Amino acid sequence: xxxxxTISDLEDIRESILQDKDSEKxxxxxxxxxxxxxxxxxxxxxxxxxEIKKYGLQNKIEIKKTGCHGFCEMGxxxxxxxxNIFYCNVKxxxxxxxxxxxxxxxNVINRLLWKDPLTKELTKTExxxxxxxxxxxxxxxxxxxxxPTDIDDYIAAGGYSALGKALAxxxxxxxxxTVVDSGLxxxxxxxxxxxxxxRICSAAPGDIKYIIxxxxxxxxxxxxxxxxxxxxxxxxxxxxxxxxFAIGANQGFIYIRKEYPIAIDHLSIAIKQAEECGLLGNxxxxxxxxxxxxxxxxxxxxxxxxxxxxxxxxxxxxxxxxSRPPYPAFEGLWGKPTVIxxxxxxxxxxxxxxxxxxxxxxxxxxxxxxxxxFSLVGKVRNTGLIEVEMGTTLREIxxxxxxxxxxxxxxxxxxxxxxxxxxxxxxxxxxxxxxDSLKDAGAIMGSGGMIVMDETSCMVDxxxxxxxxxxxxxxxxxxxxxxxxxQMHHILTNICEGLGEKGDIERLEELAxxxxxxxxxxxxxxxxxxxxxxxxxxxxxxxxxxxxxxCSAGVCKNLFEYVIDAELCNGxxxxxxxxxxxxxxxxxxxxxxxxxLLCIKCGICFNLCxxxxxxxx
Amino acid sequence: MKVSVIIxxxxxxxxxxxxxxxxxxxxxxxxxxxxxHEALKPYGSCCLCIVEVIQxxxxxxxxxxxxxxxxxxxxxxxxxxxxxxxxxxxxxxxxRCPDVPLLQTMxxxxxxxxxxxxxxxxxxxxxxxxxxxxxxxxxxxxxxxLANRGVDREVATPxxxxxxxxxxxxxxxxxxxxGCIKMVSDRKTPNLRSLKMGNCSLVPCPNSYQCETCQIEQxxxxxxxxxxxxxxxxxx
Ligand SMILES: Cc1cc2nc3c(=O)[nH]c(=O)nc-3n(C[C@H](O)[C@H](O)[C@H](O)COP(=O)(O)O)c2cc1C
Ligand code: SF4
Ligand code: SF4
Ligand code: FES
Numbered sequence: 001x002x003x004x005x006t007i008s009d010l011e012d013i014r015e016s017i018l019q020d021k022d023s024e025k026x027x028x029x030x031x032x033x034x035x036x037x038x039x040x041x042x043x044x045x046x047x048x049x050x051e052i053k054k055y056g057l058q059n060k061i062e063i064k065k066t067g068c069h070g071f072c073e074m075g076x077x078x079x080x081x082x083x084n085i086f087y088c089n090v091k092x093x094x095x096x097x098x099x100x101x102x103x104x105x106x107n108v109i110n111r112l113l114w115k116d117p118l119t120k121e122l123t124k125t126e127x128x129x130x131x132x133x134x135x136x137x138x139x140x141x142x143x144x145x146x147x148p149t150d151i152d153d154y155i156a157a158g159g160y161s162a163l164g165k166a167l168a169x170x171x172x173x174x175x176x177x178t179v180v181d182s183g184l185x186x187x188x189x190x191x192x193x194x195x196x197x198x199r200i201c202s203a204a205p206g207d208i209k210y211i212i213x214x215x216x217x218x219x220x221x222x223x224x225x226x227x228x229x230x231x232x233x234x235x236x237x238x239x240x241x242x243x244x245f246a247i248g249a250n251q252g253f254i255y256i257r258k259e260y261p262i263a264i265d266h267l268s269i270a271i272k273q274a275e276e277c278g279l280l281g282n283x284x285x286x287x288x289x290x291x292x293x294x295x296x297x298x299x300x301x302x303x304x305x306x307x308x309x310x311x312x313x314x315x316x317x318x319x320x321x322x323s324r325p326p327y328p329a330f331e332g333l334w335g336k337p338t339v340i341x342x343x344x345x346x347x348x349x350x351x352x353x354x355x356x357x358x359x360x361x362x363x364x365x366x367x368x369x370x371x372x373x374f375s376l377v378g379k380v381r382n383t384g385l386i387e388v389e390m391g392t393t394l395r396e397i398x399x400x401x402x403x404x405x406x407x408x409x410x411x412x413x414x415x416x417x418x419x420x421x422x423x424x425x426x427x428x429x430x431x432x433x434x435x436d437s438l439k440d441a442g443a444i445m446g447s448g449g450m451i452v453m454d455e456t457s458c459m460v461d462x463x464x465x466x467x468x469x470x471x472x473x474x475x476x477x478x479x480x481x482x483x484x485x486x487q488m489h490h491i492l493t494n495i496c497e498g499l500g501e502k503g504d505i506e507r508l509e510e511l512a513x514x515x516x517x518x519x520x521x522x523x524x525x526x527x528x529x530x531x532x533x534x535x536x537x538x539x540x541x542x543x544x545x546x547x548x549x550x551c552s553a554g555v556c557k558n559l560f561e562y563v564i565d566a567e568l569c570n571g572x573x574x575x576x577x578x579x580x581x582x583x584x585x586x587x588x589x590x591x592x593x594x595x596x597l598l599c600i601k602c603g604i605c606f607n608l609c610x611x612x613x614x615x616x617x
Numbered sequence: 618m619k620v621s622v623i624i625x626x627x628x629x630x631x632x633x634x635x636x637x638x639x640x641x642x643x644x645x646x647x648x649x650x651x652x653x654h655e656a657l658k659p660y661g662s663c664c665l666c667i668v669e670v671i672q673x674x675x676x677x678x679x680x681x682x683x684x685x686x687x688x689x690x691x692x693x694x695x696x697x698x699x700x701x702x703x704x705x706x707x708x709x710x711x712x713r714c715p716d717v718p719l720l721q722t723m724x725x726x727x728x729x730x731x732x733x734x735x736x737x738x739x740x741x742x743x744x745x746x747x748x749x750x751x752x753x754x755x756x757x758x759x760x761x762x763l764a765n766r767g768v769d770r771e772v773a774t775p776x777x778x779x780x781x782x783x784x785x786x787x788x789x790x791x792x793x794x795x796g797c798i799k800m801v802s803d804r805k806t807p808n809l810r811s812l813k814m815g816n817c818s819l820v821p822c823p824n825s826y827q828c829e830t831c832q833i834e835q836x837x838x839x840x841x842x843x844x845x846x847x848x849x850x851x852x853x
Contacts, residue, residue, distance in 0.1 A: 301766060303766070320763075322661070323659075323683050323684070325684070325685055326685075471767055471768055472766070472767045472768065473767060474767040474768075475767065475770075476744065476763075476765070476766055476767045476768065476769070476770030477662045477744075477763075477770075478662045478663075478664055479662065479663055479664055479665075479706050479709060479710065479743075479744075480664055480705075480706070480709075482744075482768065482770070483709035483710065483712065483713060484709065485767075486712075486768060487709065487712065487734050487736070490734070507733065510705070511705075514701075514702055514705045517677070517698070517702065518664050518667055518678055518702050518706075519664075520661060520662070520664070520680075
């Protein structure tokens with residue numbers, strides 16, 4: 001790799017990389033991110049390479065090992081260019097067909113195409129993939145397209161031109177002003193205006209300042225930050241360099257949890273390449289500006305994602321939050337002014353610098369600008385990472401992009417914002433989502449997790465589940481969070497076990513408001529959300545649990561019974577055969593019945609019965 | 618630089634950035650605390666010292682032992698919200714440590730004899746961290762620490778093994794507000810005293826408490842004695 005010494009060097013190199021590209025070549029973009037790797041995409045890669053060798057086509061076909069496309073469940077995923085053919089669930093054994101049929105003869109292999117689970121229609125090209133239709137890929141644009149371990153690919157895609165622009169034509173205050181005007185808000189959870197944070201830090205007294213990228217991503221089920229770090233690491237680095245220049249920092253850190261080895265690997269490679277090209281290090285692009293980045297591995301505790309705990313962890317002590325103020329922008333890492341932003345926040349920066357604040361602020365709603373990546377999981381048909389404009393409605397996300405609820409069940413709620421988010425019911429599904437509307441609905445944006453729940457979820461149990469998670473992830477330092485969560489968990493468990501009593505809901509509410517007002521950090525401050533939002537929207541379920549001792553979703557084992565509807569049962573005997581407790585009796589072709597004294601409510605019969613004759617009562 | 622703040626209607630001047638509990642002391646207003654101690658850096662874990670603050674038009678609850686005073690701040694130490702929150706803290710602590718007299722007294726003072734939460738644990742440690750911080754910051758030894766996270770958090774020696782750095786000064790027993798750490802007589806140790814606490818045993822002084830002849834200990838003790846004397850004279 002050549003050293004890039006000046007800004008015109010950068011443009012020359014970009015041109016020469018583009019010229020060297022052979023437009024005749026077939027390019028197979030194969031995902032080698034965590035999700036697809038788990039489904040053997042490395043083996044697929046190997047098989048493809050062997051086939052290419054067999055045909056002697058090394059000069060005609062290139063396998064581009066890309067990052068995540070967002071739909072890991074259907075992995076391994078590949079796109080064959082220039083025809084843009086989109087294959088999913090690719091197995092190594094199909095490698096031969098892919099080369100001989102698709103690449104050499106232009107024939108599409110139908111069994112590798114994506115089939116709409118509802119309409120059974122096949123999708124041929126990536127462009128036509130219906131799941132992408134309502135999305136707007138802005139931050140997640142490069143992931144799945146470029147090879148994240150090759151800086152040339154990033155530069156060819158326009159990478160580092162924002163850095164060039166910032167260093168050559170803008171002063172630090174101008175950069176800060178652009179970010180302020182863009183309206184970008186932090187993607188790590190709090191939604192604090194990024195530009196304002198930078199402005200405060202650049203005005204804070206001190207010669208030494210730091211930049212930290214938060215890639216801790218502790219929310220269970222969320223993987224947008226991981227995919228971004230794996231799929232487009234240079235965008236994060238470019239954003240960090242611009243931020244460093246804007247606030248006058250010379251040292252940066254990226255904090256990644258150690259469970260993300262590929263993200264650590266790709267970012268390490270990216271940092272090394274950027275150093276070799278002179279985009280990191282001393283005298284960047286001949287401007288006299290110095291900046292280096294170090295990677296720090298997180299120990300994996302959820303609370304270490306909290307900014308003060310994270311900084312203490314980088315300092316080498318155990319990650320326990322401390323009170324703010326002082327805010328990190330004044331007194332952060334080693335007591336020096338520090339800007340800490342989420343990795344997705346940083347990845348937004350290059351586009352804002354290149355296209356301007358006006359362009360960016362034209363996207364989104366009045367208070368939340370730009371796009372947001374969400375991880376859509378749970379009981380939806382299409383699960384995966386999606387990027388949509390702020391202000392997209394929940395209905396569009398869950399039904400148009402996510403394809404609706406699985407197996408024809410009814411939508412009940414969507415939990416947004418990670419473990420300390422809230423559950424939003426059907427009545428609010430046409431709400432355009434942004435930071436403020438979510439807060440108003442009793443949830444939070446958080447880092448962008450979305451868990452869709454159907455009628456088989458008990459909302460009291462859901463609240464109990466998240467409180468249990470937070471109880472063990474709380475650092476235990478402050479009393480409101482540690483002891484408050486303990487009592488909440490106790491009350492919720494009682495309700496779920498049928499021991500709930502009058503006053504429990506009020507006690508929960510009182511604890512919740514107390515914790516929100518007095519907890520030391522954001523964990524305790526947001527932890528009551530799952531409880532308050534479920535009480536707010538599903539109070540009838542709480543009441544049914546406490547007073548009628550009934551769980552209509554069939555989750556809380558003490559509070560329901562399975563019964564067989566004699567009119568629907570045709571006596572197929574399958575339930576009787578599979579019941580581990582032999583609790584079901586009945587003759588062939590005659591209605592069966594369940595002995596409630598023997599039934600352990602394992603749910604096997606309930607899920608087996610094709611005629612849906614088994615009911616929750 | 619000095620700033621003026623208004624605390625419960627009184628105008629008080631204190632150093633900018635000093636914790637607002639200092640303003641309360643100056644104004645002669647009592648604020649209950651558990652994890653705060655003058656000789657130690659503020660920690661902000663018990664939240665008992667909360668007060669209501671109006672700053673830049675925002676009204677919120679903050680911990681007075683570490684929230685920095687700033688120009689134009691208005692502080693209320695005894696609002697209904699403050700009283701309610703303090704009562705909740707004591708109630709929650711009483712669940713954890715039902716037999717600690719200090720908490721029982723506090724609860725009575727706040728007008729909440731019994732906790733409304735029915736669970737009862739048999740702990741004595743409220744995890745205020747005073748012992749840990751005193752051992753580290755004042756004694757300079759760091760024999761005990763706060764281990765684990767969440768509900769499992771506890772005061773312990775590293776790996777819960779008998780500490781070989783504890784000098785047996787007994788500071789932790791003095792500072793512990795609940796009497797959780799005790800000095801006990803131990804026949805196996807030369808000087809018949811050793812520290813016992815729920816889950817950590819502290820190895821006694823290797824020098825058999827011959828402090829008079831031990832230089833290092835002498836140095837330590839001078840400081841510790843002064844602080845402990847001060848601490849006790851504050852009416853503990
Ligand atoms: C318990 C807790 C966990 C957090 N975890 C993360 C995390 O995993 N990643 C993240 O970027 N921010 C996390 N945050 C938010 C950070 O404290 C901080 O606000 C954020 O990194 C700032 O970046 P932003 O302004 O770009 O959002 C967490 C906050 C709390 C209270
Ligand atoms: S709110 Fe919870 S996580 Fe945060 S400091 Fe308090 S105990 Fe620790
Ligand atoms: S042992 Fe005593 S001083 Fe130490 S943390 Fe527990 S209550 Fe506080
Ligand atoms: S005395 Fe202030 S938080 Fe404990």
